[in-house]
Amino acid sequence: MSIRPTLLTLLLTGMFCASGAYAQDSAPPDDQNAKRVSGVNIHRGGWDRIVPTEPADQTSGPAPLRDLSGTWEPTPGFRDGVFSQGPKEYPADGKPEHDLPFTPLGLQKFKENKPGQGAFAVPIAAANDPFLICDPLGFPRIELFNLRAMRVFQNKSQVDFIYQNDQAYRTVWMDGRSLPKEILESRWYGYSVGKWTDDYTFVIETVGMDERTWIDNVGRPHSEELKVTEIWHRVSHDILELTLTIDDPKMYTKQWTAINKFRMRLRPDWFDIHEMVCSASEAQQYLQTVADEAAAEKKADSEKKK
Amino acid sequence: MMRKFVVGLLLAAAALAFGLGSAFAHHGNASYDAKNVTVKATVTAWIWSNPHTILKFDATDEKGNIVHWIGEWDAPPTLVNFGVTPKSIKAGDLVTVTMDAVAKSGQPVGRVRKVVLPDGDVLSMGNEK
Secondary structure (H helix, E strand, O other): OOHHHHHHHHHHHHHHHHOOOOOOOOOOOOOOOOOOOOOOOOOEOOOOOEOOOOOOOOOOOOOOOOOOOEEEEEOOOOOOOOOOOOOOOOOOOOOHHHOOOEOHHHHHHHHHOOOOOOOOOOOHHHOOOHHHHOOOOOOOHHHHOOOOOEEEEEOOOEEEEEEOHHHOEEEEEOOOOOOOOOOOOOEOOOEEEEEEEEOOEEEEEEEOEOOOOOOOOOOOOOOOOOEEEEEEEEOOOOEEEEEEEEEOOOOEOOOEEEEEEEEEEEOOOOOOOOOOOOOHHHHHHHHHHHHHHHHOOOOOHHHOOO | OHHHHHHHHHHHHHHHHOOOOOOOOOOOOOOEEEEEEEEEEEEEEEEOOOOOEEEEEEEEOOOOOEEEEEEEEOOHHHHHHHOOOOOOOOOOOEEEEEEEEEEOOOOOEEEEEEEEOOOOOEEEOOOOO
8 A cells, every 4th residue: 555655756756866966855964073184075064064065957846936045056067156356247357348338437436446356456455445444345246246145034014035155134025115216325235125027037127335345356346326137047946047138328438248147056944054254353454464464575585583 | 599488388277286375365475486396394383373283393303403483374164174173292202394485584483384293194285286
């Protein structure tokens, strides 16, 4: 009599495996005592639990309707969203095809920014990146630099994003409200509204970002007129894609898409996000201990302690 | 001219292969010269912090002077995936440290790529030259 459930189980298991998904609800591995190996990348969550190896293909079972909830990480590599040299479609590598359509003001502001990365990088001791002193990354930089794990909660009126980097969060309203007609108070992470354009595509518009923030890690500037559009497309149960477009007529003569269909993968329910906080004291320690020391004049041998 | 171009191309390819441009996310390479330096040293501090971990170690130079090195390594959320933890290294450990870049200024500051521990275990991200 037990053959039916067994067959059903096998059938469902087979379908699940064939879909390329890995078990979201599987029990976390008990690997606290597993021998730690260095030199190879074995992905671990915040509680030191090893994350299952991703399936080689990018497909999985069908996506749930109108649902972004879960914990997501860039794929195929969890560090693929670091974008240290600028966002994927427009890295600051000096190639003409990656030059942005700056207005004269935009170019002036870009030159005033002194990043630590990209074709126009300066030594850290000379950089003026606001994140060096742990000013908030703000939006959209939180998605265009060091986009790592991201947890999404949603209910009928809002979607909340929590980012690993700097433990920042933002709220996207989908209760029918419109974007503010006038920005009385700019915010690091702006004002966001979103709507489902179909059962798998959520489109967010954000305005009102604080002008002190950079768009990305290489110092692309923005004005108070910046409007960012995100298209989150749930391709399947396990895969989410992000396309992010910048529109700021004061700084750029036309819109530009910073990342296009950038893929993130759903993590198991037990996945804990590793802490990654910009601590002011740790940042200061880094600047004094490493950056300032690297930039200092070489000490004479006689001054070195014996 | 062509030779310089080819050499440049090879260096660029090597930089990509070893992740020179991306390892240190918001701090760049402008302070450093790409140069392999390996020293035997005594650890004075292993600081597990963001945005980068910091390894301080003392080594003796060719003139017999003690040089107080400062090494920066990747951020904690990256290193933990490569078997490196706050408890991997401790002050007093006799180690061999390999750096792949050192300060242009000549100061003993560098970027850590590999640490060989007293028991011979190797800590690395697998991207050392």
